[in-house]
Amino acid sequence: MFLLALALRVASVLFLSETPLYQSPHGDGRVYLEWADRIREGGLAGLVAPGEVFYQAPLYPHLLALFRSVVGESLVALRVGQACLGAGTVVLVGLATARFEGRRAGLWAGLLVAVYAPSIWLDGLVQKSALAAFLFALAMLLAPRTDRRGRFALGVVVGLLMLTRGEARLIAVALAGWLYFRLATTPRIDRLLAYALGLAVALTPVLLRNGLAAGEWVLTTSQAGTNLYIGNHQGATGTYAPRVPGRGDARSEADDARSIAESDAGRALSSREVSAYWRTRAVGDMAADPVAAAVRLGTKAALALHVREIADTDDLGHAGDSSPVLRFGPGFGALFALAALGLVLARRDERSALRLPLLLAITQWSALVLFFVFARYRLPLALALAPMAGLALASLTRVRGRVEVSVVAATAARAFSHLPLPAADADRNRAAALVNEGIALVETSRFTDARALAEEAVALAPDLFDAHRLLALTYLRDDASREALPHLERAHELAPRDWQVRAWLGIALGETGEARRAYAYLLGAARERPEALPLASTAIGLALRFDARRAAIDLLRLRLAVEPIRGARAFRLQLAWLLATAQEDALRDGEEAVRVLATLPAEPDLLGVLAAAQAEAGRFDEALQAIDAAIEASSSGRPDLRRQRQSYVERRPWRE
Numbered sequence: 001m002f003l004l005a006l007a008l009r010v011a012s013v014l015f016l017s018e019t020p021l022y023q024s025p026h027g028d029g030r031v032y033l034e035w036a037d038r039i040r041e042g043g044l045a046g047l048v049a050p051g052e053v054f055y056q057a058p059l060y061p062h063l064l065a066l067f068r069s070v071v072g073e074s075l076v077a078l079r080v081g082q083a084c085l086g087a088g089t090v091v092l093v094g095l096a097t098a099r100f101e102g103r104r105a106g107l108w109a110g111l112l113v114a115v116y117a118p119s120i121w122l123d124g125l126v127q128k129s130a131l132a133a134f135l136f137a138l139a140m141l142l143a144p145r146t147d148r149r150g151r152f153a154l155g156v157v158v159g160l161l162m163l164t165r166g167e168a169r170l171i172a173v174a175l176a177g178w179l180y181f182r183l184a185t186t187p188r189i190d191r192l193l194a195y196a197l198g199l200a201v202a203l204t205p206v207l208l209r210n211g212l213a214a215g216e217w218v219l220t221t222s223q224a225g226t227n228l229y230i231g232n233h234q235g236a237t238g239t240y241a242p243r244v245p246g247r248g249d250a251r252s253e254a255d256d257a258r259s260i261a262e263s264d265a266g267r268a269l270s271s272r273e274v275s276a277y278w279r280t281r282a283v284g285d286m287a288a289d290p291v292a293a294a295v296r297l298g299t300k301a302a303l304a305l306h307v308r309e310i311a312d313t314d315d316l317g318h319a320g321d322s323s324p325v326l327r328f329g330p331g332f333g334a335l336f337a338l339a340a341l342g343l344v345l346a347r348r349d350e351r352s353a354l355r356l357p358l359l360l361a362i363t364q365w366s367a368l369v370l371f372f373v374f375a376r377y378r379l380p381l382a383l384a385l386a387p388m389a390g391l392a393l394a395s396l397t398r399v400r401g402r403v404e405v406s407v408v409a410a411t412a413a414r415a416f417s418h419l420p421l422p423a424a425d426a427d428r429n430r431a432a433a434l435v436n437e438g439i440a441l442v443e444t445s446r447f448t449d450a451r452a453l454a455e456e457a458v459a460l461a462p463d464l465f466d467a468h469r470l471l472a473l474t475y476l477r478d479d480a481s482r483e484a485l486p487h488l489e490r491a492h493e494l495a496p497r498d499w500q501v502r503a504w505l506g507i508a509l510g511e512t513g514e515a516r517r518a519y520a521y522l523l524g525a526a527r528e529r530p531e532a533l534p535l536a537s538t539a540i541g542l543a544l545r546f547d548a549r550r551a552a553i554d555l556l557r558l559r560l561a562v563e564p565i566r567g568a569r570a571f572r573l574q575l576a577w578l579l580a581t582a583q584e585d586a587l588r589d590g591e592e593a594v595r596v597l598a599t600l601p602a603e604p605d606l607l608g609v610l611a612a613a614q615a616e617a618g619r620f621d622e623a624l625q626a627i628d629a630a631i632e633a634s635s636s637g638r639p640d641l642r643r644q645r646q647s648y649v650e651r652r653p654w655r656e
Contacts, residue, residue: 001107005090005114008325009083013124015323017076021433022124024440025075027313029126031056036064053214053271054221055254058206059163060128075126082130086123089130089383090114092137097387099144100353101394109390112338113383117329118309121316122376128164129376135161136171136360136380140387143175143356146183148194154179155198162199163206166221167367167377172199174363178356216272225275226257229282231300231372234292238300239310239374239423297369299421304368307333307417308424309375315433316375317426332382333417339385340413342392344405350391360384373423431461438470447474458487465494469501472508481508492521499528503535510538519546523555530558540574549582560596572596573609580612581656590616590653604633608641615653623648 016022025033039062064078071077094110113119122129135157142154158175161168176192183191203219211217230240242253261277262269269277286293309316309332320326339361346354361384368377399406422428434457441450454471461467468491475484488505495501506521519542526532526539536559543552556575560568579593593613600606607630614623627645634641644654 001094001110001114002087002091004111005087006083008115008329009086009120009123010080012120012323012325013076013079013083015325016124016319017079019319019322020437020440020444021314021319022075022079024443025126026436026440028056029313032061032064032126032128035061036068039065040069051213053210053216053218054206055223055271057128057162057164057166057221057223059160060131063131078126079124082123085130085134086119087114089119089134089137092134092141093383093386094390096137096141096357097390099141100357100387101350101391105387105390105394107390108393109386112330112335112389112393113386115329116335116382117320117326117331118316118375118382119379120329121309121314121319121323121326122379125314125376127376129379132161132165132168132376133379133383135164136168137383139171139175140357140360140384143178143360146186148190151179151192151194152198155195155200156202157198158195159199159202162220163202165377165380166223166227167364167371169220170363170367170370171360174359178359214271216270218272222271222275223254225277225279225282226253227371229278229285231370232282232286232293232296234285234289236296236372237423238296238303238372238421240312240372299423300369300373301365302416302419303373303421303423304365304378304381305332305336305417306419306421306424307331307336308426308429309378310373310423311429311432312374312376313433313436315429318430318433318437332378333414335382335385335389336417337410337413338389338392340388340409341399341406342388342390342395344409345392345395345398345402346388354388354391357384357387425461427460428464431457431464431467434460435464435466435470438474442470442473442477447477450474463494465491465498468494469498472501472504476504476508481511484508485512499525503529503532507538510542515542516546518542519548523551526555527558530555531562540571549578549584549587553578553582553587569600572600573606576613577609577656580609580616581654583655588616590614590618593617602629604630607633608644611644611648612654615648620648620651 013022067078067081071081090110090113093113094106096106097109098106119133122133139154139157139161142150142157145151145154154175158168158172162172176195179195180188180191207217207219210219216222230236231238242256257278258269258274261274265273265277303310311318316326316331343351343354343358361381364378364381364384368381371377434453438450438453438457441447441453451471451474454467454474457464457467458471468487472484472487472491475481475487484504485508488501488508491498491501492505502521503525506518506525508518509515509521510518519539522535522539522542526536530536536555540552540555540559543549543555553575556571556578559571560575563571576593576596578587579589579596582588590613594610594617597606597610597613602610607626611623611626611630614620614626624645627641627648631638631641631645647654
């Protein structure tokens, strides 16, 4: 069984190894690899170096760092290593099922997981799915043990699972309840002690790291509040959607979650406070419209059992185009129908033994309903259903005596898993994967190939923001601004708050001669992202071109708030000049102009601006000293400087 599972997974890796998404790390996978490389560079000292609380679960990137240190940086080697882990998961599921329902059911359950297409696919991604599945299966194998060593080992494994997947906290609680009530003949204090000790052994190092290095005693991660909001805010679709379109990887998500929360709070927030902010918003949205909230929960409940694997950065259907292994293996719909049949066919003693996998399945399903659904989050649910499906295949001869109820159970499960849900639309999921593949091609300057994928994605999902954004980007990279415009405008309609699309739209409009419209878009984008240097410079230049000095001053202030002093000389000179010489009384502030220049060295280009600032502040003697130094430093004598000097002699500030 192990060899069969390994052969299928390695074959799939080899089939997919030449595709852009396999050759180029992307999404969360790229973040994990970068994280792993930082761990390798920092060594043991990096574990206690000052930093923030872990936003994402840390176990997978730390194991990645170990693997890359020992084996090397080959992505194919990593995927093969995960294939071995996935084959181990198959064996663990078979052994666990054999413990519940006997050897024959265990063989069938293991075989199902070995050929299960989503498992083969997910084991090959640079994601934590393979590790989470292995730990989940190991926990399922250990949970029936009642001895102290078994409970301690279960606690360690569940703790490691919590450090791999955040929602595993629910599994930890469910298994605690399972042990407490299962060991009714054991003294109460002893029922959970070994289990709790195992949890502590796994979790304490991360708790100490968060407390000592980040200053917050957070047990695992600070992501729960954000995830709760993503799955339950008004307008949520039941699956993942980033807070800022186009920024869905772990690093961007954490930055955006913090910046939005701190902007609303008006102050810096701790990681715990950021999570609480998003949790409060999620609860507020649910309380504001309980009916809509119930509909969202119901949608997620159905989506978690749907036949379609909801795409994240990769799509099973798209991967199946390159890997025949993925096209012929059973999917979730077949597994769910077999599990329902297994529950119907089970005898009384067998149903009793299935309580544990059923508890784990319900717990994982509840986690999906509470947060949101996509493929790699659902794999543990499939593993929990495997023992019931294995029992069904091992007990098919019983169908003769229970034909009606068997047909009803399997048909109902199959029908429920095929409900028409927008988030499960196959074309949209495929389009999302095409976009991600196109982004990988853009990063290697293959713009023509990326454009073909983007056009296919737009045809499949005309309202997919990322598809229009990618198509526009391929045109912009080829200096075809006019062709990019309709897709930028469509992307802006779909995501009006996306600052980057507004910036690109402004740039494209400017290059096609529509300067006024360009200014409107660039101004809004620059206000939101003043740290983007070309964007800020262009917006400030257009504001001055259209005599919008107040807007220019506001943008300059925003820019200086985010840029180090030494790198902001030109912006400081520009702001001080406007504050000192603007025609509008309300815009001038000589004292601020002097302060803006205070940290800059007195080089020739500064002296004329400083003189204007001093004069506006009423310090005409200092203004004359500065303008005389400027005239002396000027080789041509510059008539404009002499006119300024005359104004200061007459005790009049200079006006532009």
